[in-house]
Amino acid sequence: MYYDFHEGVKCVQDLIETNDMSWNQANILKATVRWGCKDGASKKYDLEKIIWFATRELQLMQGNPRTDAYATEKLDKEWAKDMGMSPMPGEKE
Numbered sequence: 867m868y869y870d871f872h873e874g875v876k877c878v879q880d881l882i883e884t885n886d887m888s889w890n891q892a893n894i895l896k897a898t899v900r901w902g903c904k905d906g907a908s909k910k911y912d913l914e915k916i917i918w919f920a921t922r923e924l925q926l927m928q929g930n931p932r933t934d935a936y937a938t939e940k941l942d943k944e945w946a947k948d949m950g951m952s953p954m955p956g957e958k959e
Contacts, residue, residue: 894916898912
């Protein structure tokens with residue numbers, strides 16, 4: 867069943883590793899679990915991070931390997947810069 871955890875899962879990192887999550891999926895899960903609890907990160911910040919990584923994952927699923935500019939365009943560009951998520955070199959800001 868999809869709500870059952872693998873034996874030995876005791877933390878988020880275990881869940882990520884036992885489910886072979888991608889970088890994007892792992893960041894979505896981590897931001898969801900800590901929702902508004904990380905020092906200096908608001909709920910809005912966490913939600914924007916979830917949206918950014920979900921947008922990247924969707925673009926990859928659709929065959930677009932260059933997702934940074936698209937994801938950044940969908941969110942506030944200043945937020946993306948603060949996160950270190952500005953477009954890749956050679957992509958438009």
